[in-house]
Amino acid sequence: MTDRISLTPSRHLKKRYRAEKRFKACCIGALVLAMAFLVLFFTDMIRQGYSAFYETQIRAEVTYNEDTVEFAMDSVSEEVFPLVSRAFFRGVPRQVENNPDLMDTTQTQWLTAKADVDQYLKGHSESLDPEMKASLEQLQADGDVGYGFNTGLFFSGDSKIPSNAGLWSAFVGTFYLMLVVLAISFPIGVATAIYLEEFAPDNRFTQAIEININNLAAVPSILFGLLGLAIFINFFGVPRSSALAGGLTLSLMTLPVIIISTRAALKAVPQNIRQGAQAVGASRWQAVRDHVLPLALPGILTGTIIGIAQAIGETAPLLLIGMIAYIPDAPGNLTDAATVLPAQIFTWAGMPERAYVSLTAAGILVLLSLLIVLNATAVILRNRFERRW
């Protein structure tokens, strides 16, 4: 054999180093591409949605008297009337009812503009009725057109009038749904995890349960919707579109997430904690209850929050159990027809008017912020309380 070992890099070696660089560049490129998607996605949503957070308002004299309560369209001048959202005129009688002092007075108010006007001024649509355009330009010249925060987006329910549509009923629906999900999936999930991790004998049946749970975590969500429809609604007679039906269905979906993360948290508690407790005479359950569970609690809570966050964003199974109905008023209890944030987004996404596109994107931004807050809480909880052994 030869004993010539060359110390100058051969051509072959150079080629190999180039291959090395290429491969590393590919890997970095893949990650950068994934990040680029993320950036593109968020900028696109913000670009589409930011304009729905403010609304065009028009300053006008509003006259309240017997006639205008009856015919609300007379409460403002003829030029202003076509520009103002119809939702305002519907509300005139109620305004007077709530505040009788308004009767027979004239108030200068900022009124929410009609969606056409709003979209025109935001540059989303080119066309506007020429008459409306003329009076709008007149008002602009007088400084009677302004922008204000769109409170309706958060505090009014869904509406067929885009300038009046908001997320309030979806917020309430989401809240009810999460109550149901939490009440069902948290206790059952934690109990299952404790059973599997601390008590279950290692036999075929236990393994079957484990595999089953892993499979449930990957079953398409729409199949849970079929289950909800066939079993909860058709068999048990839970009211269709109700928060209860949705909550029950989503609980079953959240269950595997909570079980898997609780098991991981329990597994992280070292064995000698249990042995120590049992050495001084604690029974198995006492050791788990008084020593293992408190130590695993941060992990369990983190997993639960992540599971809940997933459930908040879930839509497909809810479509099947009828939670895409038009719900203008917030539900009063668990069995009322309800809608949730993602379902509201879906409904708005299907609306033909241009104004709903911004509303949808704004709804998405609100939903994403909610999820980011929840997940950030989970991360903080984990970093602050998680113990490493």
Add this chain to the structure above:
Amino acid sequence: MLVFFGGLLPLATVAYVMGRRKALVADARGDRLHSLPGQYGVYVATWMALPAIAIGVVAAGAALLGVQVPAAPFVLIFALVGAAVGGAMALRRVEPGLRARNAIEKFVYWTLFTASLVSILTTLGIILSIVFEALKFFNQVSVWHFITGTNWSPVAQFRPDQQTAESQFGSVPLFAGTFMISAIAMLVAIPIGVLSAVYMSEYAPYRVRTIAKPLLEILAGIPTVVYGFFAAITVSPLVVDVAALFGLNASYTNALAPGLVMGIMIIPFISSLSDDVINSIPNSLREGAYALGSTRSETIKNIVLPAAFPGIMAASLLGVSRALGETMIVVMAAGLRPNLTWNPLEDMTTVTVRIVDGLTGDQAFDSPETLAAFALGLVLFVVTLTLNLVSIIVIRKFRQSYE
């Protein structure tokens, strides 16, 4: 219901106090207790609550199944009597030698065991709910026609007895659409997912890793309805514009846009699973390769990736299963028209779109179109179950082999 549990709580408290007092009295007499006094209390309270809850559950179950049940107040009285009898018997049994702690232990064990059955029941529930309706469907339409037919054109039927034209339920175009969109998704997700996992586990400095990993996870946390909107509003028109640049004609509900967006959604599933798998390859393998003079990329390509292959395969299968079952993206961005084509720029529909469409319309619940949704659900369940099971078992085996 509220009355039921509201009434049970104070009763159970009373039972607890009585059981505990009896044990304490025995203790004061100087007898040696087997368990703590409180455990006797819990023992009595449990024996009191159990019969009451059992009676309540049985009554509720019977009422649901349509069996004649006595009116609610009577059920309540029954439950109370059950509680009283159970509590009294348990209280009589309380004596120093009674092993209350062991009884509690047993009770806890069975409670936890019952809880773990819920997940089994869920799977059973899914199977039952789908299979029954699907069987009804296959009574009307032959399985063979369903699997091999290439024409899907259900005719809406609003009343069960309505006479309509013959519906066609050949599901091949739906499967074709589903596989086309899933294939596009996997073409995006697998390379990007695996390569970024390789970067994060083999190359990235610790700091980059701690930042990049959670950022990637964000992609997995975005709700699918949001992706659907993104696909329909931004990506679809983009695809149409780009296609026009090449002189191609694309539909606004083309299969490419939902496929691409679905791929983005699946990246984090594949990357985080592959990351785990690559990390579990022992370092001795890498060091062996370095010692023989391999460069890093050669080590990765020739040693690490082949060793991790089963795991990466399993991760990809889970990704495929997710793509097949994904609903919102395709409902919002893909078409409704069943279309058998190889061209991803045309509109195609998928199994999940048809399930949603069949169940959100106004058709009578027993109409073939509604039942067809369940038949499609059955196919979806069987396919994803197979994929999931294979990948779960492969991952389990893989973990064991390197532990």
